[in-house]
Amino acid sequence: MFKYALTVLIFVLLGFFSCKKEDNQPAVQTETEKPKGSLALTIQSFDSLGTLESNPSGAIITITTNVSCTTGTTGSCNFNNLEQSVYVPIVNKSGYEYLPSSVSINSSGLNKSITIPLAKKSTYKLQNLYVVLKNKDSILTNFNLHRPVISGQTVNLAVISGTNSGINAHNFTKVDYFITNNHIVTQYNIASLPELKSSLASLPLNGKLYISIIPVTYGAAFSSVFNSNILLGENELYPGTIQLIKNWN
Secondary structure, eight states: OHHHHHHHHHHHHHHHHHHHHHHHSOOOOOOOOOOOEEEEEEEEEEOTTSOBOSOOTTOEEEEETTEEEEOOTTOEEEEEEEOSEEEOOEEEOTTEEEOOOOEEEBTTBSEEEEEEEEEEOOSOOEEEEEEEEEETTEEEEEEEESSOOOTTOOEEEEEEEESSTTOBTTBOSEEEEEEESOSEEEEEEOTTOHHHHHHHHTSOTTOEEEEEEEEESSEEEEETTTTEEEEESOOSSOOOOEEEEOOOO
């Protein structure tokens, strides 16, 4: 009987000290869940003439694989309960081009609002581009649009330029604009365009500048994704690049 009681006492004591040892172990800390955020996104939609549309509905905005929204007549979509992260909304509407933008939702700003331009692509294609630099006051261009300009309308043309031969609608240094209501343009002088004039003035003698002319509806806008200006609403047909060689001091 005493032997049995002693055995029980030993197990009780072992259990007691075991519990004490467990009680002294530091508690496992669970990671605190980060507060969630929200994004209020508004679409500004422009038509094929660059005019702000009163009804920007029908644009599908996707911010993650499984989170999307279709704009109504206000052009707005609200996304709630978002994890802290950097979001790059994708905007999809047939015939339109959007400005790639990013927004960071974090502890310093959980609730964000951004506006993204959405421009209908120009329906005019520029063909047979030719530019000749005669002197600083005479840079003549010839080209034609693939169809006549509708009566009472004009086509907005962006003149992009840069010292890199690989310029295009998403890669250029400077941009100017002019309009035309003719589908055949001959000997049009672009020497007075301010950005083009400035770029040429900064070049040394025999320096090279590359330019192109592209129909657009909206024009250049800064993209936080590309960290540069891009053309928005340009026609998808790229007319090519022209090299100009400065011939004056």
